[in-house]
Amino acid sequence: MEVIDKWVAEFFIRRQQNPRVSPTNLLSAMKFGDSPDCIKLKISSVLRDISNSLIKGTLDEGTLDLLEILEKLMLQQHSVLTESHKSAYCWTAVECTVRFMWPLSASDGFFNDALKRIWTKRIWILKESGSGLVTYDLLKWEADLEVSLEDPELYQRIRETNVRYTAISFLNQLLKEQWELLGSSALELVAQRTFLKRNAQNVDNRGDPNPVDESMRRLKSDNIKEGGTSQEEEGNENNRGNASDVEGVGCLESDNIKERGTSEEEEGNENNRENANDVEGVGCLESDGFDKVDAADEEETIGGPEPSLDKGDKTAARELKELLLEIQGHIEPPTRQEEQEPNNGIDHSVDVTPQPAMSNRTRTGGQDRNETPDNANEIEKGSNSQGTWSGRVRPRLPTPVPLNVSPLKKENSNVRRPKKFWTPEEVEALREGVKEYGKSWKDIKNANPAVFAERTEVDLKDKWRNLVR
Template sequence: MVMDVDISRWILDFLARQPIDDTTLTKLLNTLPILDTDTNLKKLLILRKIESEMSNGNVSEDVLDLLEMMEELEYRDNVKVGDSMKRAYCDVAVDCTIRALENEGLGRYFELVKKIWRNRIGWMLKCENVGLVSYDLINWRDDVENAVGDESVCKEVLVKWKGMDVVESVREFVRDAREMIGPSFLEVACEDDRVREVLGFGAEVDEDDGVCDQTDAAKGGKNDEDGNGCDQTHATKDEDSHDQTNATEASLKERNNTVQDESAGGAAGCESRGELPLPKKSVVSPVKRDESPKPLRRKRKPWSNEEEDTLRKGVKKYGTGNWKIILNMYSDIFDDRTAIDLKDKWRNLIV
């Protein structure tokens, strides 16, 4: 049986925040269905990858790739990149370059200046609306470029770099990003009575199962001693059901034979049977025939600023895709709206 996509998303969203190993999480991602539009889950996975990359106390160029992927997701969600993310990207770019200058010499340093600052960051500066660009990034770009041919500038850059704490800078960004994403939907659902009511949590147990559980508890294990109880009751039910099924099949066969005999007798006496009077045809005017009722179309209702703000608030709290939950939680605001309306409007808002 294929798991519901919403339930799968809620489970993965919860597990992505837990201290489980990456291998187990990867297996779950390959097993459970996820939507490509679920950007919050993608962000959580990127943050986990960044933390994994920093597990040895250092950063690498891979963190630059991950931060750029994060910025792309923020751009799709129409979210402004925060200062902590800009600072983290700048510090990682500086650390990767200047560390090579100290440990591997000018040859490797020149290579990284070209790769990171002239190509990667140079392309960003030429483009518009790239959220990772900051004044610090521009100033550092001038410093690392000038250090290529000036030994005094090279020494100044090394001193300036040693005063940085790049790991803490990235950790600060991760904390801010997790806070912006907010808690998992399952955590919110456990704390909100209205959400549990909408989802149907806390429903009564099936009557048969409840009776068996209560009977077992009342007997205090008596069923285990004498071998009777719920198992015997279910077995008896199965036997009765089997007998009833056989009796029903026999009854159907008898009825089938009777019907066949009656059909044969009826066919023999067909000639003496009188014809039934045909119903009179009513004449319908061609004009009235075309006056069939047409389906009523729902009148379009413009979205108010309050509705748009509430939709953003709902998505931030309950996550993208939980349209029915958001609709029920803010039913007083979304009057005459449907879950499809919320989904379509959100798609227009983030374009």
């Protein structure tokens, strides 16, 4: 069952924004060992934690902890520390210190405490341990921050630097690189293998003399093509990667699937799919991967180097499939798309193409609130103008409930406020306000919130209009 544990853990960790699961808590609860698989899982959890903290906008000393843990895990699997990792650590450390520079002077706040806590203690320990995170840049920052304690000009300069942006950029870069290095998840690999096996069998049935080779050749050639575009679109890919991996990727039906182990040099390329195995991805695996596991179960062997699942893996895969379906049922409420209609291959993507001008639309003397709402209007027109929209489904949001214009207008907008005469205090405050602020009704009201508590800016304007008449 340990394989199930790992796969389920991986499923949760790779899935973004699951508020009920903290990756590190999950791992500590499951007590994994130090096998290479487990280290990968731990790295995934650290990456997910960093990603979550970026999403939440929390960039603090906890992030430094995570980066230090990540370094240790990288050492355990004998990986080289990347430049992005070093830079991310350096700039996050600076950000954690600079955030305490809010007072104008270094001596007025917690800056000194932060300096001691982060640089004198934490980074000293790193230096002692010979950590690769201690870089020239880090030491340079350390010196500058020390000097800024005594040098108000430098303090001001650092205070005004946008360190946070740089830190976030490096953290994002680190996440992207590390997710790519981690490559496909176990779930996806199983699906890839079974898909390849199925493909090979299909070719075999057609009487091809060398089915596996042919299948591999086709996949490889497709891959080369895909690889090219992937490289070109790296920026986009990057954006989608960690930031939106819940979206998943296209189903494994696409031919961008490789055989792991047939060519090691393609490793990096393979990783383009990185977080492809999130929820939607699992959905695809379900139909394209696991369903085939049962079939593969019966037809045992394919000749050659084709990797196949052993009995244990197959049982595990079957159990996992059921488990995932159950978990998914609990976690994911059915999406609107699922509710509306089965996927029939129609592109439901949001159409952002500018819509043709609504030539029939006319304004009717400004009484829009009595008109049919915009949406309904367009739906109605849609029956006549479908052709011009190429039959695409245009997303429609519900017509928003109009806000009360006046903050003094209470619940029922049809009921007028009771008439309230202006008191001499109010009139006086208005006169004073106009003297001071001119006809800036908002400023006048804000300057006398108590006096004008029951007046709007428009009331002030109207009253002034009456006064000067």
